[in-house]
Amino acid sequence: MEKTIYLVWQTDVWFGKKSKVLAYIGEDYDDCVAQIAKELKLSYEEESELSENAQVSTKDFGIFIEEERLNHFHSQF
Numbered sequence: 001m002e003k004t005i006y007l008v009w010q011t012d013v014w015f016g017k018k019s020k021v022l023a024y025i026g027e028d029y030d031d032c033v034a035q036i037a038k039e040l041k042l043s044y045e046e047e048s049e050l051s052e053n054a055q056v057s058t059k060d061f062g063i064f065i066e067e068e069r070l071n072h073f074h075s076q077f
Helices: 029-040 044-053
Strands: 003-011 021-026 055-057 062-070
Touching: 003 029, 021 029, 029 044, 029 062, 044 055
Parallel strands: none
Antiparallel strands: 003 021, 003 062, 055 062
């Protein structure tokens, strides 16, 4: 059975790949946004930007969300 999950990554403010750390994994996009906003004490504006754009950069770090599917072959396989 195919399932969608969301990976929430924390990075430096420039979204550098070397600084990428997996912060949260969830099954519901809105819940992922809410959980990471609560944990990192994001402002209302930062949380809204993350929700709308799947990424936000604060003065100290960046956050972005990737959607992944489980039990699914990649489209280029």
